[in-house]
Amino acid sequence: MGIMSAPIDPTTTTAWTELSTIRDTFSPDLRAWFADDPTRVERLSLPVADLHVDLSKNLVTDEIVAALVRLAEQTGVAERYASMLTGAHINTTEDRAVLHTALRRPAGASPALVVDGQDIDHDVHEVLDALSAFADRVRAGDWLGVTGKKVTHVVNIGIGGSDLGPVMVHEALKPYADAGIEARFVSNIDPTDIAQKTADLDPETTLFIVASKTFTTLETLTNARLAREWLWAGLAASGAIGDDDKSRTDAVAHHFAAVSTALDKVADFGIDTKNAFGFWDWVGGRYSVDSAIGLSLAITLGPDRFRELLTGFHAVDEHARTTPLAQNVPVMMGLLNVWYTNFLGAQSHAVLPYAQQLSRFPAYLQQLTMESNGKSVRWDGTPVTTDTGEIFWGEPGTNGQHAFYQLIHQGTRLIPADFIAFANPAYPLQDGDRDVHGLFLANFLAQTKALAFGKTAEEVEAEGTTGALVAARTFSGNRPTTSIFAPALTPAVLGQLIALYEHITFTQGTIWGINSFDQWGVELGKQLALQIAPAIDGDADAIDAQDASTKALLAYYAAHRA
Numbered sequence: 001m002g003i004m005s006a007p008i009d010p011t012t013t014t015a016w017t018e019l020s021t022i023r024d025t026f027s028p029d030l031r032a033w034f035a036d037d038p039t040r041v042e043r044l045s046l047p048v049a050d051l052h053v054d055l056s057k058n059l060v061t062d063e064i065v066a067a068l069v070r071l072a073e074q075t076g077v078a079e080r081y082a083s084m085l086t087g088a089h090i091n092t093t094e095d096r097a098v099l100h101t102a103l104r105r106p107a108g109a110s111p112a113l114v115v116d117g118q119d120i121d122h123d124v125h126e127v128l129d130a131l132s133a134f135a136d137r138v139r140a141g142d143w144l145g146v147t148g149k150k151v152t153h154v155v156n157i158g159i160g161g162s163d164l165g166p167v168m169v170h171e172a173l174k175p176y177a178d179a180g181i182e183a184r185f186v187s188n189i190d191p192t193d194i195a196q197k198t199a200d201l202d203p204e205t206t207l208f209i210v211a212s213k214t215f216t217t218l219e220t221l222t223n224a225r226l227a228r229e230w231l232w233a234g235l236a237a238s239g240a241i242g243d244d245d246k247s248r249t250d251a252v253a254h255h256f257a258a259v260s261t262a263l264d265k266v267a268d269f270g271i272d273t274k275n276a277f278g279f280w281d282w283v284g285g286r287y288s289v290d291s292a293i294g295l296s297l298a299i300t301l302g303p304d305r306f307r308e309l310l311t312g313f314h315a316v317d318e319h320a321r322t323t324p325l326a327q328n329v330p331v332m333m334g335l336l337n338v339w340y341t342n343f344l345g346a347q348s349h350a351v352l353p354y355a356q357q358l359s360r361f362p363a364y365l366q367q368l369t370m371e372s373n374g375k376s377v378r379w380d381g382t383p384v385t386t387d388t389g390e391i392f393w394g395e396p397g398t399n400g401q402h403a404f405y406q407l408i409h410q411g412t413r414l415i416p417a418d419f420i421a422f423a424n425p426a427y428p429l430q431d432g433d434r435d436v437h438g439l440f441l442a443n444f445l446a447q448t449k450a451l452a453f454g455k456t457a458e459e460v461e462a463e464g465t466t467g468a469l470v471a472a473r474t475f476s477g478n479r480p481t482t483s484i485f486a487p488a489l490t491p492a493v494l495g496q497l498i499a500l501y502e503h504i505t506f507t508q509g510t511i512w513g514i515n516s517f518d519q520w521g522v523e524l525g526k527q528l529a530l531q532i533a534p535a536i537d538g539d540a541d542a543i544d545a546q547d548a549s550t551k552a553l554l555a556y557y558a559a560h561r562a
C-alpha cells in the first residue's frame with residue numbers, strides 16, 4: 001500500500017461485509033459464552049510488556065475476532081505502522097514524518113534511524129542527555145536563581161500536548177518525586193490559573209519552563225509574559241533586582257527554561273537558548289510527553305525515572321511491531337473499538353482507572369484520541385466512509401461508581417469501558433485488619449463482573465423483590481469491558497500504558513483511512529478569537545463585523561463588566 005495513495009475504504013473489504021452480516025443477527029450472551037467455553041478467558045487474555053490485558057468480557061466471539069483481524073489485514077494496519085516507524089511522511093496534510101516512537105528508541109539501536117538525511121537517534125539522545133544534565137543540576141541544587149537560591153518550584157507553562165502529558169505523568173508518578181521540588185502546571189489563558197498557581201510562590205526559588213512546540217500559542221505566550229512580569233515585580237519588590245534591562249535579562253536567564261521546536265522564537269522571547277531544549281516537527285503535540293516536553297518530569301522524578309518511562313513506551317512499540325495481529329494488544333483493542341463504534345453503534349468509550357494517581361489519564365486520552373481521530377475526511381482529502389472518533393471520557397474508580405456508573409450499568413446506550421488496575425498500591429494502608437487496596441480492587445472486579453453478567457429478573461425475585469421493583473433492580477449485563485492489570489504503577493508501566501493507547505489510536509485511524517497526526521479542527525476557533533479580541537475591547541468596526549448572536553453576547557459583556 002503506497003502511503004500517499006488513497007486509503008482503503010474499510011467498508012469495501014470482505015471483512016467489513018462479514019462483520020456486517022454477523023452484526024445483523026448478533027445477540028451477545030456473555031453468561032452463555034463463559035459457561036460454555038472454559039478456555040475463553042485464556043484465549044482472550046493477552047500480555048503486552050508488564051500489562052495483562054483481559055479482553056474476554058468484550059462482546060466478541062472467535063468468529064468476530066477472526067473477522068476483525070482480517071479487517072486489520074485488509075486495511076494495511078501493520079504495513080502503515082512499519083512505514084511510520086521508518087519515517088514515511090504519513091502526516092500527509094503537513095507533509096511530515098510521524099516519529100514519536102523514535103523518542104524512546106534506546107541509545108545505539110541498530111540499524112540507526114536516518115530520516116530525510118537526519119540521524120534521528122543521534123538527535124534524540126543529544127537532547128535527552130542535555131535535558132538529563134539540566135535536570136540533575138536543578139535537582140542537586142547546582143542551578144541557582146538570580147539571588148543564589150536553589151529551585152523549590154518548577155512551573156510548566158504550556159497547553160494541550162505541552163501540558164496534559166506532563167500533568168498526567170506528574171500526578172501518576174508523584175510517589176517517585178524525590179528531590180523536594182514541587183511542580184505546578186499553568187495552561188489556561190483564564191488568568192485565574194496563573195494567579196492561583198503563583199500566589200504562594202517565591203520568585204527567588206521558582207523556575208518556569210515555557211513548553212510550546214510552535215512557541216506561538218496564544219495561551220502559553222500570554223502566560224509566559226505574565227510569569228515574566230510576576231518574576232520581575234517580585235524580585236524588584238524585595239530589592240533583589242533593579243528595573244534596568246540587564247537585571248531583568250539576568251533574572252530571566254536564571255528563572256526561565258524553554259522546550260520548543262522553534263528555538264529562534266525562544267530567543268526572541270528573551271530566554272537564553274542555553275536553557276532551551278528542542279524537539280522536531282515529526283513529534284505531534286499530543287505524542288510529545290516523551291520528548292523534551294517532559295523536562296518538568298525529568299526534574300521532579302529524575303532523569304533515570306524519565307528514561308524508565310521511555311523504556312516502557314519502547315517495549316510496547318516493539319510489541320506492536322513484532323506481534324501477530326491476533327495477539328497484538330493495541331491492534332486488538334483498536335479493532336474492538338471499531339466493532340463497537342461502526343457495527344454496534346457505540347458513541348463513547350469510558351476509561352476508568354482504579355488508581356487515584358491516574359486521575360488525569362482520561363483527560364490526557366481525550367486529546368490523544370479525539371484530536372487524532374476526530375476527523376471527517378481521510379488522508380487524501382476525501383470524506384470518511386464510516387463514523388470515526390468515539391468520545392473518550394472517564395474518572396478514577398471508585399469515585400465514578402457514585403456518579404455516572406448508573407448509566408453504564410442500566411442506561412440505554414452501549415458504553416465500552418476500559419478498567420485499569422494495579423496489584424500493588426503506592427500507599428499500602430490498613431483499615432484495622434483490612435488492606436484498603438484489596439477492598440479497592442474488589443470494587444474493580446465487582447464492576448466488570450456486574451457489567452458483563454448483570455442480574456436477571458429471576459435472581460432479583462429470588463432475593464424477595466416483587467412487582468415493578470424487579471425491573472428496576474434487573475441488570476441486563478453484556479456491557480463490554482476490557483481489564484488492564486499491571487503489578488504496580490511504575491514509570492515503565494506508565495510508559496507502556498501511554499504507548500498502548502497511542503497505538504490503539506493509530507489502529508483505528510488507519511482502518512478509518514484518516515491522518516491521526518494533524519489537528520486542523522482547532523484552527524478556526526484560534527483565528528476567530530484573535531478577530532473577536534478587538535470587539536471585546538470595544539472596537540466598533542470589529543463589533544459590527546460579528547453575527548447577531550455574538551454581537552448580543554458582546555453587548556451583555558459590555559453592560560456587565562466591572
Ligand code: F6P
Pocket residue numbers: 159160161162211212213214215216217220285286371519522
Ligand atoms: O490544540 C491544538 C494544539 O496545536 C495541540 O495539538 C498542541 O498540543 C497544543 O495546541 C499546544 O501547542 P504548542 O505546543 O505549539 O504550544
